[in-house]
Amino acid sequence: MKNLLFYGGGNISFAVIKGLIKSGYKKENIFYCDRNTSNQKKLKALKIKNINKTKSVNIDYIILAVKPKDALEAFHEIVNKYNSPKIVSFVAGIKTKKYKQETKLDFSLIRAMPNTSSKFGLGITAIYNLSFNKSHKNNVKNIFNKIGLVIEIDKESKIDVFTGLIGSGPAYFFYLLKSYEKKLSKIFNGDEKKIKKTISYLMMGVGKSIEESNDIDKLIQAVASKKGTTEAGIKSFRLQKLNKSFDKGLDAAIKRSKEISDEY
Ligand SMILES: NC(=O)c1ccc[n+]([C@@H]2O[C@H](COP(=O)([O-])OP(=O)(O)OC[C@H]3O[C@@H](n4cnc5c(N)ncnc54)[C@H](OP(=O)(O)O)[C@@H]3O)[C@@H](O)[C@H]2O)c1
Structure with a gap:
């Protein structure tokens, strides 16, 4: 060793x-x-x-x-x-x-x-x-x-x-999961342990699904049924241009990483 x-x-x-x-x-x-x-x-x-x-x-x-x-x-x-x-x-x-x-x-x-x-x-x-x-x-x-x-x-x-995508990557998901933390807090009456366990299982399931399938669009389709809850959620995300904001955030991190690189 x-x-x-x-x-x-x-x-x-x-x-x-x-x-x-x-x-x-x-x-x-x-x-x-x-x-x-x-x-x-x-x-x-x-x-x-x-x-x-x-x-x-x-x-x-x-x-x-x-x-x-x-x-x-x-x-x-x-x-x-x-x-x-x-x-x-x-x-x-x-x-x-x-x-x-x-x-x-x-x-x-x-x-x-x-x-x-x-x-x-x-x-x-x-x-x-x-x-x-x-x-x-x-x-x-x-x-x-x-x-x-x-x-x-x-x-x-x-x-x-x-660096911008993967080195910083975990933080972007932690940031998004803050919304889950807030909503789940109501269900679990603020019980931190239950909130964290639920979020971690959700994320582990997401990781495993991607590992198995590779096709993210199909994974979305498999959860979303016509006029169901997922479809409503995704529709609203699209309307709010969530992907565009996320893309912009990733671009800002990559840009900053390049700027730091140019400083030396
Ligand atoms: N954090 C991440 O997720 C991550 C991921 C990938 C790469 N990186 C890179 O890894 C590097 C470290 O990041 P970090 O977040 O681990 O930083 P950090 O938590 O600040 O750790 C750096 C440590 O090194 C000490 N140090 C600085 N100069 C020293 C010296 N000459 N002799 C002995 N100790 C010294 C610092 O002491 P003081 O506190 O007294 O300054 C501090 O304890 C960065 O360049 C970052 O870009 C970080």
Whole structure:
């Protein structure tokens, strides 16, 4: 098992680490480095070791998982501290060539864009590789395959699209589900547990149906009967141009992702 160092132990590292542990990845092979005490506590509770409090250990891959604004500083810390590090960058927006321009020191870097569903083994991770050799790239793919689906991308710019669609993706559905939460609250007299369980079963059923069928229009037709409730709901969504609004939201996220990319 490869030794992984999560450089930045915030939201996404926590989700990926949890997913890896769930998949059987040994905690002894996972390390972190984070300056934030609240994130340190969370990882300590998971029994993940702080690299700064660990005797010298051979790290195979360093996962760069800090916010874009902190990424270049953290990158310099890594290349100055580790010999020819193999970096897996989760950082949105910063292109491989930018890191190359930053130092003459030797390193290799692959970009990976996971999402928080990795926590449950249901993640989607896009990978873009420019400098890892085939064997290291395959090792990285194998690691992320343990926590969900891995999609290899052939153009770095597509990572920005992926970030807006899939990296941020879970939040769009959480946002839409707020309407369900409100309506179900009335049925369940505000019982949070029942509300959450009902919504989660609804979403799991949706996922399973898509996995089985692939044809989303047919799935809608299978639920909607003439003059029934579904038809009334869908008709109203169409009238309100819900799809158009949703499309616009996705486009705004993709645009922002590209803007961040252009800032570096
Ligand atoms: N969240 C997601 O769903 C998601 C999905 C895909 C990709 N990403 C990417 O992953 C990266 C991390 O996102 P996140 O949401 O996990 O961020 P986050 O929750 O803010 O976690 C980053 C952590 O790294 C720490 N840190 C920053 N610079 C450091 C340094 N030089 N040394 C040690 N620790 C340092 C931060 O400490 P402070 O709090 O003190 O700054 C923070 O605890 C971002 O670039 C984002 O684009 C995120």
